[in-house]
Amino acid sequence: xxxxxxxxxxxxxxxxxxxxxxxxxxxxxxxxxxxxxxxxxxxxxxxxxxxxxxxxxxxxxxxxxxxxxxxxxxxxxxxxxxxxxxxxxxxxxxxxxxxxxxxxxxxxxxxxxxxxxxxxxxxxxxxxxxxxxxxxxxxxxxxxxxxxxxxxxxxxxxxxxxxxxxxxxxxxxxxxxxxxxxxxxxxxxxxxxxxxxxxxxxxxxxxxxxxxxxxxxxxxxxxxxxxxxxxxxxxxxxxxxxxxxxxxxxxxxxxxxxxxxxxxxxxxxxxxxxxxxxxxxxxxxxxxxxxxxxxxxxxxxxxxxxxxxxxxxxxxxxxxxxxxxxxxxxxxxxxx
Ligand code: NAI
Numbered sequence: 001x002x003x004x005x006x007x008x009x010x011x012x013x014x015x016x017x018x019x020x021x022x023x024x025x026x027x028x029x030x031x032x033x034x035x036x037x038x039x040x041x042x043x044x045x046x047x048x049x050x051x052x053x054x055x056x057x058x059x060x061x062x063x064x065x066x067x068x069x070x071x072x073x074x075x076x077x078x079x080x081x082x083x084x085x086x087x088x089x090x091x092x093x094x095x096x097x098x099x100x101x102x103x104x105x106x107x108x109x110x111x112x113x114x115x116x117x118x119x120x121x122x123x124x125x126x127x128x129x130x131x132x133x134x135x136x137x138x139x140x141x142x143x144x145x146x147x148x149x150x151x152x153x154x155x156x157x158x159x160x161x162x163x164x165x166x167x168x169x170x171x172x173x174x175x176x177x178x179x180x181x182x183x184x185x186x187x188x189x190x191x192x193x194x195x196x197x198x199x200x201x202x203x204x205x206x207x208x209x210x211x212x213x214x215x216x217x218x219x220x221x222x223x224x225x226x227x228x229x230x231x232x233x234x235x236x237x238x239x240x241x242x243x244x245x246x247x248x249x250x251x252x253x254x255x256x257x258x259x260x261x262x263x264x265x266x267x268x269x270x271x272x273x274x275x276x277x278x279x280x281x282x283x284x285x286x287x288x289x290x291x292x293x294x295x296x297x298x299x300x301x302x303x304x305x306x307x308x309x310x311x312x313x314x315x316x317x318x319x320x321x322x323x324x325x326x327x328x329x330x331x332x333x334x335x336x
Contacts, residue, residue, distance in 0.1 A: 009036065010067060012264050014069045021066065025293075028290075028293035043055075069258065089253040092250055094247075096231050097115075098113040098114070099113075113234060118146055121142060144185055151188075203222070207233060243275050245276055245282065246258065247287065254284070259276060270322060275324075281297070299331075301331075312324050
């Protein structure tokens with residue numbers, strides 16, 4: 001039976017990078033049936049909905065989606081499709097592993113960090129209003145339920161995967177109630193995992209500590225906004241935004257996507273590095289239990305980076321998105 005997967009190509013560089021990932025996933029030999037839907041501005045033109053109901057129904061049916069980035073207008077316009085999808089399917093855990101591929105010039109070799117970002121609340125609740133002209137209020141929502149759930153996710157992942165340390169990242173010195181609650185929940189959960197070292201760092205200090213010495217961290221768990229910002233910072237350790245995958249995980253559904261956005265500056269030019277979405281597809285295969293197929297892609301990607309023949313422009317090469325995908329498929333066919 002083929003796997004039924006919802007495909008959301010997205011916009012900007014989304015269609016280019018997801019096309020590359022789909023070709024590579026299919027080259028593993030597994031069979032897939034893709035149910036493809038637009039979202040965001042393009043979907044609105046066609047369906048008069050930013051998230052068509054057909055897309056929602058598809059994810060409810062398949063439980064798994066591979067997604068490209070979707071543009072969110074800045075300072076006005078419609079709300080983020082990404083945030084809406086995460087809320088709709090209660091994809092509470094945003095799992096973002098940060099690790100190097102061979103031969104990418106970076107300041108730090110062998111980085112191996114995991115960012116666990118709470119995905120459904122904080123300032124991303126979208127509760128903003130104008131109090132009086134010239135004064136706006138944006139509400140940061142932190143709940144015991146969501147904070148406990150994300151801390152449990154981080155500790156359970158640590159236990160299952162032999163990871164040693166979990167840091168809760170916060171700003172409870174200033175946001176005493178909201179981040180204070182987040183920390184209390186993390187501390188409570190930590191008590192049930194005595195084999196995992198628990199520590200707390202304030203978010204601004206964390207940025208400095210990461211840049212000075214990323215090896216001091218193992219798993220970092222945090223609320224939504226800090227997770228968004230710190231993920232981009234950590235992407236710089238491993239070659240940039242073209243390299244970091246993510247899994248948005250809930251009880252019933254999962255959406256896999258790159259950490260990066262729609263990169264309008266390079267969209268439609270066959271310049272984007274598809275590695276981040278390919279690595280997101282690897283996470284999807286792991287989620288489906290297809291470890292052999294995942295390993296095939298991992299080995300092929302490593303070979304392409306080791307030989308350095310077909311690299312994309314962001315890492316000093318001249319290959320296009322599709323050529324890069326060709327070379328990963330070729331490496332897979334050679335069984336490396
Ligand atoms: P961005 O991640 O799209 O781009 C930042 C910089 O990184 C740009 O210079 C871009 O060219 C480069 N870059 C990103 N991905 C790359 C890749 N795969 N290969 C080579 N270079 C790459 O961030 P930006 O410009 O802040 O956001 C653009 C749009 O994307 C916004 O509308 C934002 O809301 C949206 N966005 C969507 C996300 C999603 O759908 N999950 C996540 C982040 C942003």
